[in-house]
Every structure is written in C-alpha cells, then in structure tokens.
Amino acid sequence: xxEDTRHSRLLARxxxxxxxxxxxxxxxxxxxxxxxxGLDYFLSLHAEGPSPEKIEERTGMPPVALLxxxxxxxxxxxxxxxxxxILGGSHGCANLTSPKLPALMCPTLKAVLxxxxxxxxxxxxxxxxxxxxxxxxxxxxxRALFGDFPGPVHLLEVxxxxxxxxxxxxWVREVSKLSGFLAKIGGKKLNAKNLSKAMGxxxxxxxxxxxxxxxxxxxxxxxxxxxxxxxxxxxxxxxxWTRSVNLxxxxxxxxxxxxxxxxxxxxxxxxxxxxxxxxxxxxxxLKLLETxxxxxxxxxxxxxxxxxxxxxxxxxxxxxxxxxxxxxxxHRGCLCPVFAENAHRASVIKEAQxxxxxxxxxxxxxxxxxxxxxxxxxxxxxxxxxxxxxLKIETDYSAEDGQNLLTRLEAFRPTLxxxxxxxx
Amino acid sequence: MSLKSLRLLVQHASFVxxxxxxxxxxxxxxxxxxxxxxxxxxxxxxxxxxxxxxxIGFGISAADFWGFEGARALFWFLVFVVLVALLxxxxxxxxxxxxxxxxxxxxxxxxxxxxxxxxxxxxxxxxGIVKYVLLAWLVLGPIMINLGILHRDFYLPFCxxxxxxxxxxxxxxxxxxxxxxxxxxxxxxxxxxxxxAVTGGTLAAMFARPRFFCVFCPLLAMxxxxxxxxxxxxxxxxxxxxxxxxxxxxxxxxxEKVWLxxxxxxxxxxxxxxxxxxxxxxxxxxxxxxxxxGKPLAKSSRARSLGLKKHRxxx
Ligand code: SF4
Ligand code: SF4
Numbered sequence: 223x224x225e226d227t228r229h230s231r232l233l234a235r236x237x238x239x240x241x242x243x244x245x246x247x248x249x250x251x252x253x254x255x256x257x258x259x260g261l262d263y264f265l266s267l268h269a270e271g272p273s274p275e276k277i278e279e280r281t282g283m284p285p286v287a288l289l290x291x292x293x294x295x296x297x298x299x300x301x302x303x304x305x306x307x308i309l310g311g312s313h314g315c316a317n318l319t320s321p322k323l324p325a326l327m328c329p330t331l332k333a334v335l336x337x338x339x340x341x342x343x344x345x346x347x348x349x350x351x352x353x354x355x356x357x358x359x360x361x362x363x364x365r366a367l368f369g370d371f372p373g374p375v376h377l378l379e380v381x382x383x384x385x386x387x388x389x390x391x392x393w394v395r396e397v398s399k400l401s402g403f404l405a406k407i408g409g410k411k412l413n414a415k416n417l418s419k420a421m422g423x424x425x426x427x428x429x430x431x432x433x434x435x436x437x438x439x440x441x442x443x444x445x446x447x448x449x450x451x452x453x454x455x456x457x458x459x460x461x462x463w464t465r466s467v468n469l470x471x472x473x474x475x476x477x478x479x480x481x482x483x484x485x486x487x488x489x490x491x492x493x494x495x496x497x498x499x500x501x502x503x504x505x506x507x508l509k510l511l512e513t514x515x516x517x518x519x520x521x522x523x524x525x526x527x528x529x530x531x532x533x534x535x536x537x538x539x540x541x542x543x544x545x546x547x548x549x550x551x552x553h554r555g556c557l558c559p560v561f562a563e564n565a566h567r568a569s570v571i572k573e574a575q576x577x578x579x580x581x582x583x584x585x586x587x588x589x590x591x592x593x594x595x596x597x598x599x600x601x602x603x604x605x606x607x608x609x610x611x612x613l614k615i616e617t618d619y620s621a622e623d624g625q626n627l628l629t630r631l632e633a634f635r636p637t638l639x640x641x642x643x644x645x646x
Numbered sequence: 647m648s649l650k651s652l653r654l655l656v657q658h659a660s661f662v663x664x665x666x667x668x669x670x671x672x673x674x675x676x677x678x679x680x681x682x683x684x685x686x687x688x689x690x691x692x693x694x695x696x697x698x699x700x701x702i703g704f705g706i707s708a709a710d711f712w713g714f715e716g717a718r719a720l721f722w723f724l725v726f727v728v729l730v731a732l733l734x735x736x737x738x739x740x741x742x743x744x745x746x747x748x749x750x751x752x753x754x755x756x757x758x759x760x761x762x763x764x765x766x767x768x769x770x771x772x773x774g775i776v777k778y779v780l781l782a783w784l785v786l787g788p789i790m791i792n793l794g795i796l797h798r799d800f801y802l803p804f805c806x807x808x809x810x811x812x813x814x815x816x817x818x819x820x821x822x823x824x825x826x827x828x829x830x831x832x833x834x835x836x837x838x839x840x841x842x843a844v845t846g847g848t849l850a851a852m853f854a855r856p857r858f859f860c861v862f863c864p865l866l867a868m869x870x871x872x873x874x875x876x877x878x879x880x881x882x883x884x885x886x887x888x889x890x891x892x893x894x895x896x897x898x899x900x901x902e903k904v905w906l907x908x909x910x911x912x913x914x915x916x917x918x919x920x921x922x923x924x925x926x927x928x929x930x931x932x933x934x935x936x937x938x939x940g941k942p943l944a945k946s947s948r949a950r951s952l953g954l955k956k957h958r959x960x961x
Contacts, residue, residue, distance in 0.1 A: 384889070385906060387767065414759065429952050533951040535892045535927035540761045547895065555890030565908055566889035573886055573931050 232318060237340050239314025244271065247503035254512075255447050258484055259473030263466045264450045267457040268502060274343050277306055281459045284408070287344065289334065289361065290352040291524055292380050292556060293400055294548040296534075299420035299460065300412055301404040307456045308344065310334035311501030313619035322367050326590040328357045329619050330501060335365060345371050348407050350400065352378040354560045355593050376403040382562045384554045397549045417544050421534060423460050428533060430467040435527065437474050438519055439578035441489035445508040445518040452526045453502045485517075491635050492519045494574050494610075496601065497586035498594045499525035504619050507586045507627075514631035516584065516638075520574035522557055523586075527570075531555050559597035567597060568604040575608060581638040582611035584631070589618045611637050648953065649922030649936070649944055653739065657746040663690045664743050665818050676700075677725035679733075679869055680742035681811045687819035694726045695784060695809075695865055699802045702788040730869050734878035735914075738866060739921035744811040745860065751849075752856040752898070763854035767900050774861050774917060780808055781864035799833040807840045810848040810859060856898035860919060870916040877939045880904065880920060882913045886933040892951075893924035893934065904934065927951055 248269055255261060270276055277285045283304035291307075298305040310316075315336025316329045323332055338345045349371060353359045362375055379396050381389040401412045410416075434451065437443050443451075451470065455463050477484050493511070495518045500507060511518055521527050531551035536544055557567055574580045583605055585598050595616075602612045613634045617623055663672055664682040667690015674682070674691030682691040701719035730737070738745055755762060765773075787803030790796040796803070805812050813824035827842065828834040851858040860866060869876075884907055894905040899917045904924055907913050913934075914920075925934045928946035935942045944950075 384891070390891075425952070429954060432948050432952055432954060435948070531890070532888075532929035532948055533892070533927070535896050535951065537896050537898075537923075538756055538761065540756070540759055542761045543756075550891050550895050555888055555892070557888065566887055569886050569888050569930060569933075576886075577931060 233340060236314045236318035236336060239317070240312045240336075240340065243312050243314060243503040244268070247505055250509070251446050251450060251505075255444060258444070258447050259477060260466065260470035261447060261450070263469075264454045267454045268450065270457070272306070272309055272337065272344075272457075273341070274306070274347050277304060277457065280457070285347050286404070287347055287349045288352075289331075289350075290354045290358060290380075290558075291529065292352040292354065292552050292558075293350050293378055294397060294552045295460075295530060296417065296420040296424050296548055297397065297401050297412065297545075298404065299423060300416040301401065302408055302410045303348075303404055304459075305350070305456070306347075308334045308337055309453065309456075309501045309503075310337070311504035311619070312336065313504065313621075315340060316619050319368070323364065324590075328355070328590045329588055330499065330591075331357050331361060331364075333501075333504075333619070335368065338365065339368055345369070346373045348373050348403075349375045350378055350403075351375065352380050354380055354558060355591075357590075374403070374407050376400060380553070380560075382560065384561060385563065390550070390554070393553050394546050394549045397545055397552075401545070412541055412545075414539060414541050414544070417541060418539060421536065421544060421548070423464075424530065425534070427455070427460050427464045427467075428530065430464045430471065431527070431529070432532070433471045434467055435520070437471060437478075439574070440478075441492070441517050441519060442474050442478055442483065442485055444485045445495070445511055446505050448518070449500055449505060449508055449526060450502070452529050455529060489517060489519065489579070491516045491638050492578060492580045493517065493638070494519065494571050494580040494583045495521040495523065495526075495586060496571065496583050497523070497598070498588040498591045499523050500586065501525055506619070506621070506624065507584075507615065507617065510624065510628050510631055511584065514628055514635060516631060516635055518584075519578040519580055520570070522570045524558060528557065559593035564597070568601055571601075571605065571610070572608060575610060580610070582613065582634065584634070585612065585614040587614060587616045589616060648950065649926045653921060656740045657749070660741040661743045661746050664741075665689055665815065667691065675722065675725065677722040677729060678737075679726055679730050679865065680737040681744035681809075681815070681863075681865070682742075683744070683809075683811045683815040685805070685812050685821075685824060686816045687821055689819070693811075693865070694722070694868075696802060696805055697722050697726075699784050699788050699804060702785060727872060727875070730872045731875045731877060734873075734876040735866070735869055735918060735920035736878055737869065738860065738863075738919035744815060745857065745919070747811075747814065748852045748857050748859060751853045755853055760854075762856070763851070765855060765900075767902055770861060770900050776862045777864050777867045780804060780862060781867050783808070784864055797833045799831065799837060804864065806837050808844050809841075810845040810852075813841060813845050814849070857919070860899060861917065866919070867916065873914065876914075878920060878943075879912070879914045879937050880918055880925075881911045881935045881937050882907055883911065883933050883935075884908045886930050887928075888930050888933075890929070892927050892929070896923045896927045898923070925950075 248265060274285045281304040283302055285306045286298060286303045287308050288305040295305050310330035310333035312333045316332040318336040318339055319332050351361050365371060378400055381393050383389045405411045438448055474484050493516045500523055534547050534551040536547045571583060587594050598614050605612050615627055665686055666688060669688040672690035676692040676697030677694050678691040679694055682689060682693050684692040684696050784804035791798055791800055816824050828838040848859050891905050894902055899919055901915060901918050903915045904913045922936055925936050925944050925946050928934045929948045929951040931947040932945055934946040936944045
C-alpha cells in the first residue's frame, strides 16, 4: 500500500471517529439534558462542526484561528475578524497526529493538529498563536511536521511576568502588533469607534456570563450544559451568543421560580473544577462528575468561566487607553499557570467557597499538561488551609480509565461532607 | 448605585455648597479638610490650611496665645480632626471642589480624545515628597514671618505662592484678580509671579494627568497623618484578589499598593483619596472594601464591576 493511500485511510478513519465522538456526545447530552431550557441553539451550533466557511457565513466575518485566550477578542472583532478557538477535544484527532509527536504531549494540541490535518481549509485561514506554554511556543514548528501553515501566522509573545510596568508596556506593544497583523491581512485598522463598539459587545457577553454564573452557583446549571454554552461562543456572533445565554437565564429563573429545578441534584456535593481545559467533544470528566453526583458550581477552566476576562474597566476611550485596558485584563487578570509568580491562582476558588459554599476541588489534569501539573501542588497546599478537599484526576482523552476515575470521584464525594456531619 | 455616580453627585453638591454656600447663609468655618478656598467670594466654608497658617502666625506673636485666640485655634483644630476622623480621605475623593475641578479637566481631555501624560510611578513617588515640603513650608513660613526672618508680605505663604486653587477657584465666584501680578515691592512680585507660574504649570499638568495636584497636596499629607484615628479606610482581602491590576489602572492617583499587596488588609496609603474607583471596577467579589469603623460601606463584586443592577445571587 502506498504512503498516500495509507495516509488517506488514516484520515478517513480519524474523520469517522471524530464525527462519531461529536455525534455521540451531542446525543448523550440531548438524552440527559434535552429538557434544559434554551439548549437547542447551543446543541445545533455544535452539531454543525467547526467549519470555517459556516462560521464566516454565520458571523459575516472571516475567521482567524486562535489558541489560548490572551489575545483580546475585542481587537479581532473591531478589525472585522471572528476569532475561532479550534476545539481540541477529539480523541480521534489526537490519535491521528500522535505517531509523529511526543507521547506525553498536551492532547488538546495534538487534537488541534489533528483537526488541521482533517480539514485542509483550517491551516489556510490566518492563525494567532499566543506563546504561553512550551507546547504553544513550539506549535508552529510542530505543525511543520505535517506541512507548513499555508496562510498567515502571527506569534503573540506573552510576557511571563505581570507585575512590572516594563512587561505591562511590552505586552501592550505586543497587542498593538497583533492589531497591526490583523490590519495587514484584513485592511481594517483599529480606531476608537470600532474598538469601543467591540468592547461594548463583549461587555454584554460578560454580563450574560456573570448572570449564568449566578445560576450555576445555585446549582441550576449542570456541568455539561455549562460547558456546551461556553464552547458555543466561538461558533456565532457574540451578540447572538449573548442573546441566547440571556434566554437560557430567563428560562432557568422562571423554571426555578416555579419550583421546577432544571438540575435534579442541585447544590448537593458542591465542588469547584480546576485545571486543564475541557473541550468538546471530550466532556469525559464532566460526565463522570455528573455520574458521581458531584455538582460543579464554579470552575477556573480557560475553556469555561475564564473564557474571557470578567471585566474590562475603561477610563480612557482613546485607542491607546482601550488597548491598554484590554491588554491588562487579558494578561494580568489571567490565572493560567504558565505565568511566573501566580500567587492569585486560588483566588477564584476562595471566592466560590465564600459565595457558593463549594467544599472541594476536583483538579482535572490532562497528561502532558506540565504547567497545570506543577501548579496542582501549590494549589493543594493553599486549599488545605481553607478546609477544602482536593482530588487530582490525571487523565487523557481515552475512555479506558473511566470506571477507575468514577470510583475515585465517588470515594471523594463523602469526604466533602465529613466536617458537616461532625458539626451536626 | 455605583460609587462613581454617587461620587459625581456628592462632588457637584459639595462644589455648590463650598463655593457658593456663603451666598445663601452656609458658613462652615475654617476647619474644612479640603480646598474650600476662602478667596472665593461668598464661599460656604474655609480650607483648614488657611486657618492653620493664620493660627500659627498669630500664635507665635500674640501675648494671649493661651487665651481666647489660642482656644479658638484649638477648637478649629479639633473640628478638623473630628471631620477627618469621620470621613478620612472622602474629603479628597468626594468633597474637595478643587478635586472636582481637576476631574472636569480630565473629562474634557478625554472628551477631546487626548490620551494624556504617562508619568512613571517611581517618578510620581519621588515627586510626592513635595507635599511634605509644602506642608513644612506652610508651618515654618508663618513662624519665620513672626520671627522676622521672612518679610510680612509672605503672609499665608502656601496660599499666596503655591496653591493653584487660590487663583483658579475664585473664577467660579466671578473674580479674576488673583491672576494679577502684584509689583508693589520685590516680595509681592516674587510671591505673585511664583503663584502664576505654579498655577500655569499645574493647570497644564492637571489637564494632561488626572488629579495631578493631589500628589503634591499638603492637606492630603495632613489627613494621612491622622490615619490612626480615621474611621474610613480602604481594605483588601488578598486571598480573593485575581491580580488583574484593574485597580492600579483605574486609579488616577497611580496607587500600586492595592494591586500588589499580598498579605495585609490595610491598603489605605497616603496617595489614595478614597474615590472608590478601584472598588467599583474590581471584579473579585469581596477583594476590596471601603469601610467605616470596620463595617463595609461598599464591596467589590463581579456584579458591581459590570454594573449589573438586579444581581440576584453572589457571583
Ligand atoms: S482589581 Fe481587584 S482583583 Fe484586580 S488586582 Fe485589584 S484588588 Fe485584585
Ligand atoms: S486606590 Fe482606589 S480609592 Fe484610592 S485613589 Fe486609587 S482608585 Fe481611588
């Protein structure tokens, strides 16, 4: 069999596997949560898959592939581009690229590389690669193993230090360079009007996200539903996403007001989900948590509640002022473990303990994700002082360890209530 | 209501009372801990700095220092202390008419689309020492006058030479005469030309950088000296801070401590004017608080930062 035929067969098999994974996960969510109010929009967006053409058609903006969330979304929108976070959650895609890559490499990036193999249109669109973890730093070269990016690629250097004026200024320059790149490929420059409009659009999205978080803290939004809603952000115009989230919020409030809880287990066994991101269709950890009756009331995943900064405070509406505001919010406010001196890492967990009463933290670690692995130790130390239970789950995209993980999660559940019982 | 809106409301109301109050019978006396400039025709209260310079000048020379005049000086000092103890730097952030004037200049600049002047925090920290020099000058100047070391025309040495509010605020009372050069003698020429130079330079700088003068304000330093008895304070819960630096960026006084503090809850530092911008903008729920006698008056939250009105729940 020729090399080409073998490769085509591998591609066909991976494509089938990926399609199967997407369909199976969607069917499973539909079966379990189909009655969740307002979910159809988010399900149908995922069902269409990550096609650049469809995204362009829906948003009216040419897509730019984006990995990691340090690049301000507002800059893309202002300059007429739609940033698409390529969902790296397919096991089939990760397997496709595995033979050419280190065994212990981040599975998300393996899967993203796999997506670029499966869909030849993907590498042709412009890419913005924030240089965050080592895997991201080497991403462009790693992709070259499968063929160079035919389209334009921008490497966005992310300073690892955040508490000095120098790195702050350097990062603002990097964000301006990103804007220069977008102007070069799209011909539209950043100005106070388009940037202000994009910031307004995103501020509305943030409000919707904050309101959704309130419902989540009350145990009204199941883990996979929440993930599906967040993931859909990169499929449609921000305005449409916001409107749909607001519809969900209204419907859930109404349902809860009628005493008809949209999540049967509610606030029982409340936990915080921390660690590596969770991308569709690999909702394995979320499903296991649901099965183990552990309710995720908050998280700090960059695929979920950290999808975009909570707030961008603007005092100065000049382009420079707004760019600085964005740069700060996307950099200094980011809790990603790739940064040095990440003392604030646990702050959102403390907040969730205060406000939602979470009793434990499930730390999701994807094998090969070294920054999160390192981070987990100091985090566990910090949490112990606050009386929070901690469980680290190290996994990959395969289904084999499912039963084992479920057993561990189920064993974790009673420990959450130990103090509560003693107190009684 | 956000602290920002409340502040704007209080600032404008205070401006009317302190600048025009005298015209409708308001007389708050000389113990007001902000730039309620007595040079304004028909003002409603008087900045304590003028009283202080006057009392020091009087106290050294008068035979009856321990009599009625001394008691009066002590009374107004106590009024000043009580007012500071109650409201702390809210006098600067919410009440001071000259603070509002500076805020107007900043609003105007932003409306015109100018980005403004960036001054490195280290430079500002160094320049901040000037406020103590001015404080020393307004205490020692009158003493030197009474000891005959300084000419009597240096009377009220801070107001006459270095206070930009003295020529500027009377304009709102319809008077421009404080912009005139007095060439009666060499001393008046030095005094008034210094005043004009300081005012011109400060005016330009205040347009370019928010609250530029506050960094040099000797009254700010005095209020801060009373911190141990002040009931109002800015507090931080470091464990809840995300480190996003928003508090640093929105702070027109360039306070870094609120952002960088990782252990202490006391973040009330000398340059903080308790404007509350940081509390309004911080999205970490409970990380920042404006407190009165330890009780929170306002707390940062995700909802507050986003201006969500009907926020049912905590996040
Ligand atoms: S704005 Fe709040 S969360 Fe951000 S650095 Fe300041 S105190 Fe911390
Ligand atoms: S630290 Fe906060 S309250 Fe103090 S001056 Fe700055 S923004 Fe205002």
